[in-house]
Amino acid sequence: MGDHMTRGPITPAQVDFSDPAAPAAPAFGDVYHSRAGALAQARHVFVDGNRLPARWQGRERFVVLETGFGLGNNFLATWDAWRQDPSRCARLVFVSLEKHPLTRDDLARVHAGNPLGDLARQLVDRWPPLTPGLHTLSFEGGSVELLLGLGDARDLSRELVLDADAIYLDGFSPKLNPDLWDEWLLKSLARHAVPGTTVATWSIHRPMRRTLASLGFEVGLAPGFANKPEMTVARFAPRHLPQRPAGREPLAPGARHAVIVGAGLAGAACALALARAGVACTVVDALAAPAQASSGNPAGLFHGTLNPDDGPHARFNRAAALATQALLRELGVPQQAGLLRLETRLAQDAMVGVPGYVEPLSTERASALAGTALSHPAWLYPGGGAVAPGAYVDALLQASGATLKLRTAVAAARRDEAGWTLLDDTGGPLTTAPLLVLAGGHAQLPLLGELAVDLTVQRGQLTHLARAPWVPGLPIAGDGYAIADGQGGAWCGATTQDDDTAPELREADQVENLTRYARLAGLVAPPRAPLAGRVAWRLIAPDRLPLIGGLALPGAPPAAQLRLQPRLPGLVVCTGFASRGITWAALAGHVAAALALGGPRPLEAELLDAVDPLRFALRRQRRPAR
Structure with a gap:
């Protein structure tokens, strides 16, 4: 990617108000x-x-x-x-x-x-x-x-x-x-x-x-x-x-209709961003209702991240968290506001805190907010928090006015003069549009072609404590996380197992979750509880960033830079949300819509490269042959 731009903290303007007519x-x-x-x-x-x-x-x-x-x-x-x-x-x-x-x-x-x-x-x-x-x-x-x-x-x-x-x-x-x-x-x-x-x-x-x-x-x-x-x-x-480079041209200029595969966070956020840009959307999903797969968890966290050099991960996660904060508020989605992120030591060389984004808290102040004696200081993300993904997806879809086609499994996609046609497992056509957005999770891997080799399907189990010895005063994350369920209980999690397809709840995973919960709460021993929770699968890229952008035009030679690579017309990928779907969806949908239609991209060029679906292929191409 080259050296990324390091930017110091922002110094606010000093305004002299002594002459009201001319500050x-x-x-x-x-x-x-x-x-x-x-x-x-x-x-x-x-x-x-x-x-x-x-x-x-x-x-x-x-x-x-x-x-x-x-x-x-x-x-x-x-x-x-x-x-x-x-x-x-x-x-x-x-x-x-x-x-x-x-x-x-x-x-x-x-x-x-x-x-x-x-x-x-x-x-x-x-x-x-x-x-x-x-x-x-x-x-x-x-x-x-x-x-x-x-x-x-x-x-x-x-x-x-x-x-x-x-x-x-x-x-x-x-x-x-x-x-x-x-x-x-x-x-x-x-x-x-x-x-x-x-x-x-x-x-x-x-x-x-x-x-x-x-x-x-x-x-x-x-x-x-x-x-x-x-x-x-x-x-x-x-x-x-x-001469204008091919790679930065809009992928579906002038499209007035889009078909989106996936009715979870990614698909719903793409539907809203496209609708606001004047595109009518049809959202297709194999399941019986929206937000049933990875987006079906009862609660999830959203927040930014910090690192000392403010590299691409920190900048993308910050931009995404702030976009989510604004959109949740605009749509009126109920949320538990504020999030504590425990740190064994606060990264003093990172931003010392930015009012409204992140503030360092002493162990004592963090403990008061958490409602338990914590063993570490914490970052407070006042604009972060927890939300029910299903409620967020419903709000996004409702605001988008999208048409839903549920219980509709997509086996393949074909491109012709009319645009993209989705096909069922018999090869029969399901729907056609000039713009196709692939925004499903692991179930859509067959549609991603060569891209799928770079992605991991990861199983995660979270645990529900109906009667919790400690209900966190704020959503809290560190090694594991805990979220109040609003009824005297808590959700805690989550495990991570790559390439594990077992759908049933496992006692060993519950013990792992409750051990982390006990550490967060400062309990002497993990609580015992009947086996309860949920299993879902995440789609994860090796660098832990999402995939947002176009796919390579077949037969086009690989370009030396991502922004010069010719792309398949009319196709945008928006996937690989790992365990950060709530944090990433709003910004990812906005980026996907801008890449499709050609409006100003809401991310810097360097960050567009950092989430480009073709980044792994480019890195492989640059590696010297052994």
């Missing part, structure tokens, strides 16, 4: 907006400067890319213009980069008197914990999306995978904040332009204008806002179009 940033010696009014400036410079709303009318999707989210007024003004326009595009995706975001309290203070009070309140309400990377904030039932990239624009701009229709160049003045205006960053942003992409900014900085012209933009001047006589506008009209 200032002392670190840059500049104000956030003109005294003549933040929204008026945003509308004049960025909305009108990019010829909106006219340019998005009649469009399926319109993408804005902004440098410098600042106080968020450009986003609010654009969202408001979208709301007011009866001919608006179906979906507005606003992508904005910010190195020093405001804390939620400061954001609330800035927008206390905002004329767009309702929109500003929704922004404050959904404001994420300030962790590095991309955060998706969903508004208007998913029709408006803010993809907020926290970190240095120079790092993030080259990790974005998107085509921008309009670019807002905003930031403190080129003299005070040169990094946001230099040739390197402008080149990086221009890679996201397509013919017709417009640019607008209040600045008329000469080097910036020269660079834009050299990159293929037609650069002009327009009347400026308030006391600025002029501003810059530009349009991308290159003489020669750069």
Whole structure:
């Protein structure tokens, strides 16, 4: 994968509120907006400067890319213009980069008197914990999306995978904040332009204008806002179009119907993400009801992870956990909020804690929350917790409006001009769609072809204690986990056995689970209990990350990079969720939909590579022959 980008913790903006008409940033010696009014400036410079709303009318999707989210007024003004326009595009995706975001309290203070009070309140309400990377904030039932990239624009701009229709160049003045205006960053942003992409900014900085012209933009001047006589506008009209790599093209551009194999967490999350992008979904499953296989456990945990170098696992799990937190709240799924993760020692060199995401707790504080004398300190994930997977799946499917085809076993899939046709075991057709999503668990392995060789089917048994000597005050994980069942009992688990197909509950596995439960609780000996629990199977990749993306086009030579590999049209895989289905589903569904339809990917390019289904084949190809 190459060296991954290491990003330090986010340093929030320091805002000087002493002049209410123009909040200032002392670190840059500049104000956030003109005294003549933040929204008026945003509308004049960025909305009108990019010829909106006219340019998005009649469009399926319109993408804005902004440098410098600042106080968020450009986003609010654009969202408001979208709301007011009866001919608006179906979906507005606003992508904005910010190195020093405001804390939620400061954001609330800035927008206390905002004329767009309702929109500003929704922004404050959904404001994420300030962790590095991309955060998706969903508004208007998913029709408006803010993809907020926290970190240095120079790092993030080259990790974005998107085509921008309009670019807002905003930031403190080129003299005070040169990094946001230099040739390197402008080149990086221009890679996201397509013919017709417009640019607008209040600045008329000469080097910036020269660079834009050299990159293929037609650069002009327009009347400026308030006391600025002029501003810059530009349009991308290159003489020669750069060759675009095959691997990043959408897998099913323009698809209006999808068939999804699997009615568990993965399939249901894909159905919702595709539905929000305007695709009608049919979800097919061999079982009699949704969430009956791996997603059928009565309760499960969701939370992020930490590691000292903030590598791909920690970053993917963090992005996924935050996406889950937001979606559960939006859908109103009942949950046990908050999660304790016990550590023999807290990784002091990892993030010391990020308010709203993860906080280190002493053994005493953790014990008070757990309701027992713990032997270790813990990380508290306030946005993590436990949820019943079945309730989550039902909420996802209901919100998606998907058609369910249950008791329908799929034996094979065939591609032709019409798209993909699913076949039963007699070779008879079941259903056809231009987009096929393989989002089942271990039962769909025969449909995955060569990919199946890299996956392990793992048996897991969890245990139910109807009368538990200790019911955890919060869901708790460490060596094993425990979750209150809401009726004075607890669920605890879970065992792991590879390639074990035995469906019956085993006494030895129950003893293993209860031994772990006793260790978590600090009990002298494991409790005795009648054999009770559930067995299910997980599908696991060797690197413990999911598989989300397209499969190789048969006959295409292997590419040196995943992003250059030609893919089978109309097919997306979203599987291999291991024991993290609840944590991963929301983000995985969103990624699968973006890969299929071509919208901005909600993950950095490096993380898209980290979950690419073809990563193992590429690694094998790179290994020298023995």
